[in-house]
Amino acid sequence: MRKPDITPRRSFLAENPSVMWFLGLLGLFTLGVTVLAEGFGMALLSTSMVKILGMTLCLCLIAVAMDVVWGYCGILSLGHFAFFGLGGYAIGMWLMYARTEGIVVDSLANAPIPPTQEEINDAIATQIFGVVGSNELPLSWAFADSLFIQLLLVVLVPGLLALVFGWLAFRSRVTGVYLSILTQAMTLALSLYLFQNDTGLRGNNGLSGLQNIPGLLHLPQSTIALWFFWASAAALGLGYLFFAWLISGKFGSVIRGIRDNENRVRFLGYHVESYKLVIFTLTAIVSGLAGALYYPQAGIINPAEIAPIASIYLAVWVAIGGRGRLYGAVIGAAVVSLASSWFTGGGAPDIDLGFYTINWTDWWLVLLGLGFVAVTLFFPRGIGGLFDMLVRKS
Amino acid sequence: MKTKTLMASLATTTALFTAPALAQDCPVKVGVLHSLSGTMAISETTLKDTVLMLVEQQNAKGGLLGCEIEAVVVDPASDWPLFAEKARELLTVSEVDVIFGSWTSVSRKSALPVLEELNGLMFYPVQYEGEESSKNVFYTGAAPNQQAIPAVDYFLEELGVESFALLGTDYVYPRTTNNILDAYLKSKGIADEDIFVNYTPFGHSDWATIVSDVVALGASGKQVGVISTINGDANVGFYKELAAQGVDAADIPVVAFSVGEEELSGLDTAPLVGHLAAWNYFQSADTEINAEFVEAWKAYAGDERVTNDPMEAHYIGFNMWVNAVTEAGTTDVDAVREAMWGQEYPNLTGGTAVMNANHHLSKPVLIGEIRDDGQFDIISQTAEVPGDAWTDHLPESAPLKSDWKELGCGMYNTETGTCVQMTSNY
């Protein structure tokens, strides 16, 4: 693989004013939420709202990754939510293990004879896996006691899976809709695998209570929510910056070329498969990181999160936001997921038609589905495209 | 820009919600945390309606503590993380005094940390796998010893079953229940090779091979019985296949723990007559108060609607809560919890339900045979059985005990005499 041209950083930002704008707005937004949040001062934003906003930022980050792989490289992956989930599982294992260890050690502290390490391990295993009828810690939990290794796994597991899967698929020149279906099959296989109760990740129950961070149990959730919000904002900012930089140089030109005509790029002497593989793996890693930040805020991760439909929704967000522009992905993810919770949360007023009352809890998905068709048909550039038009006009 | 304004508008709406709630105690607020959309909506919408009906009835009787009761309904949309989010919203934004909610175990476990963190109070109305007792939850559904174990006893003693097929959907309730049953059956002298276990995914439809496997068990010369923890829609295909292969209830009886009046309404029950279900309530229970309840329900929700076991659980739970609040004179969670212990209320099927100090109910266990009209013939009704939070049939759980009143602990190890944990480990 060729190294992309590294242009000096100042000129990169100067050349891309949208990145500056985005980072500036994100900073302002973070500041605003912090000032308004319950955990900091004005208490105008409830903790659950802060959590929702923090989670939305994580979704924006994976949407940016999706935009890079689809909007810039032309690979419609229906599997990026699987990487997101894997990141969540990797960090969730540590959270669960460490919290349970605390409980177990406390409860055994009063025992007449101090517990052996094996007894502690057994008790932890029983506590964690009792719900799925097991009392042994599976091999995959071997490093669950080490935050460092699990953090490493947040990067390694999605990265390796993407690397192997991508290598196999790109090597066989699986492209277009075939690749989409193949990634969907991968997601399905993973979620079916995780759904099984004997695969060591607690089956349908998944990992829960993740919002209680071991070692920080004395802190109120309002504070922790804010910390995670900051972390998510920082991750989104860095991720955005990284991808904006990646696609602005020559590397970006090559992958855009691959999107527009793979064969021509190949004939120009580029090793198309390597480029695709790099993009696929990098975005998978960023997705995993986004998941690792998301699930401690959500509190629970289970296989339903990874189901193929989640990845399709991800594509929907990016398409609605506008492909091929990173801020489009952010707008799409934020608008659709927040609108979703507004409509289904009973926030939207019912519409009384006289003979029938439209209750948005029931009709939101119909609206979303049809709206999505409309966007695809009439605004292929999405909301971001409208935005571009406005900017250009002014 | 658009995102910003939307977020801002969301922020202001939440802010509006937060401010006035602190001002006074009236009205008393009851949160309803049942999915109104998604896969679980099928079961949970009914429960939401039940709570709304009970609230309406109580308001007609003059409310509670001189206040009107107001129901706050949210929709966690069968999305498990949303249960935690919505529970937090109910407790902190709407500031409800009690929550009635959840169906699946995973949704309960998702809401649990929030309930314990904010010291909320939730009534959970569905039969579940046990192995839990939270300070902040009252379990009005059946624990395994109030449904699964009596049903197996019925199989062993009344039907003389010697070879068991445990069929279930692959999730926690069937897994844990089958584990408990496996240990229990072995303690009753059933050999390992006479227990056939199978797990299928949610919504499974290809039952031909599994039903043939069960029929083939008959070749051992032992009476075969099926214990089904198959959940939801998948039952339709399962029972259709049973009917197609002509599995007669007299030859291979099937007892189901998740099939009630509601689920049977999606089926032609004529070929299923005689198969069984175990619950704490059947609509066909022939008592005065049940007739009233069914009538009130049909008047409220529609003539074609049926009642079922989790509805009775909410009926008992809601009324107990109302009485406990009246006794305590406040909706304060700690006071209400203390008033809940020992609270009694008549069952719809006769007898009296009692709330025990382990937060589980004492209820009678009923076994019913499916009739061709989609209802059940009650053929066995026990005296009230106290719900057991920690099963006696698994070695790790046998020494555990829950007693919030005396021991103040939901997971107390009687061997070491220590409280294993105060808050649940989800």
Next chain:
Amino acid sequence: MRFTALLARAVALLIIVACALVLRPDEARAQATLQPLLQEHQADLAKPSRQTIGPVIADLLASDHSGMADFLRKWEAREVYLRPEDGLFFYAEEAGGSLRLIDIDSGAAVAEVGSRDVDQIRPNAGVRRELAAALVPYELNAPDPARRAEALEAITRSADASQIAPLAGSIESETDPTLKTRKERLLTLLVAQFGATKSERLDAIAGLGGDTSIEARSVLNQLTATRDGVAETLPDDINLARVLEVGTDLTEAEAHDRLVAADLAPPRQTATDLRDVLAQHIVDGSVGGVPLHQLDTTAARARAYEALEQAGTVPPRAAPDEVAQAVAAHAFYAEYLQPDPQITQAAEDALAATSRTLGLYQTADLVLDGLSLASIFFLAAIGLAITFGVMGVINMAHGEFIMMGAYTGYVVQLFIPDYTVSLLIALPLAFAVTFGAGVAMERLVIRHLYTRPLETLLATFGISIALQQLAKNIFGTQARPLTAPDWLGGAITLNDIVSISTIRVAIFVLALIFLALLLYILKRTRLGLEVRAVTQNPGMAASMGINPDRINMLTFGLGSGIAGIAGVAIGLYAQVTSEMGANYIVQSFMTVVVGGVGNVWGTLAGASLIGFLQKGIEWFNPSNTLAAQTYMVLFVILFIQFRPKGIVALKGRAAGD
């Protein structure tokens, strides 16, 4: 004279005795009514349990009351009621919302009461089985053949030795030939189990050799049932089935557990036991001289125990080699419950004779199940294959067309109660509805996106979620009944092992019909020619005067229409819900991709491969269907890596790249 007088007297006496014997039941009827007899067993009759009912039934039958059999029959049919205030039993019949009580003895109506004033007595299935068995002698010669057949069923459900005589006695007079064969067969089964002499049992057992039916194997398996035993030396007074080798048949730990259970060895000390013992001997913050805080390793605990052992405060514990010694010193075996070795040998031989045919039949059954699953996948996927192949369009809403078809079937059944007629109407109607929906979708959406296949995928996904939610809003989330007519209800049974439900056969036939129909349309009609032309090169086809728009529209309609029919078929054997389409969509995609795009034969190959593969994996691991599905998907992923164009690869430019 004296002699004749004596004879006459004797004859007279005999006649009197005979008369008395003959008349006795009449006298009994005259003396005793049924009610008092029932009252003796009131508690057991009112709350019948299988465990206590046996003696009660025997007692009741021993009374020889002529109304008894009738009472038992009514009791079984739940027509007997108990009036709590006086504890009397009555028969009852519905009388306009209330119950009319009928006296058991006189048959006269006594009173009309509400349903809550009396208790209906509901014997459970176990009690009913006992009852049916008790009634066997009465029913075997009943005039109604259905009742005789039921009596035979009762024998199969609870066979015992006492049934041999009445069954043998009833064969002679049996008029119905099917029932007669059935009776003879049952007699063989009964004699094999309970025959009076060894030789007749051996004959009967030999007659069961090679019989693969479940009831025959069930009898043989009962005869060869074993129990495990353990002793210091192998006892010679038992009917030994086999000797169990430690290490191969059972592990050392299992063997030791059996010894412990038989009180032949002391239990092993677990880590928990050790800890508990140590905890009992804490003296001044240490155990056996080892300070408490050091006891957090296994080694330290062992040291502490040894110290206690030497001090004599605790008994010595079993070391691992002692376990091995104890196990080695005993014989482990399995013995037959049936004491007679000749009979068990005969039964084993008879069973061995079945094992081979059994395997053959089991394979055949598995193949049938695989075929059935393949045909379901084929039906679900073929519509998709057509649209995908011809137009290169991924239709994510295909599953929702399946769902629309199923709901069409449900709605038709609401209006037409006759299941056969409604099915005949539902099939074409479902085709019409989904054909219309497909054409509408093609005209309104897909037509505008031909140059952007990935976006078709997303647009159709939008339609899919909208349709799914619409179905939820209209029909609710509850599964809806779609019932097959009776002639599709049962199963086609070759024997007890090989059988397949009729509905699945019907689906298979339907799949064959569509296969033939599609082949015909594609290969033999003008439309087919044009479709193939558009598939191979749309531009060239258009320049030859074919209107690709029209072809696309028709193909899309056809594909969707077939999905609708598949929906009716799937709904008949499984559940109709708004999410049923989503359950099939990914599988359908995989079928199409594995098979090879744009080819009917390819789809057939793909469906067969996936169907058989899934059944095969399930067979290896019958306890976890979910795992089978997981491995199947993994296989598909790998398969596509090696054959990206599927089993039957399309030539030309049609495949889309």
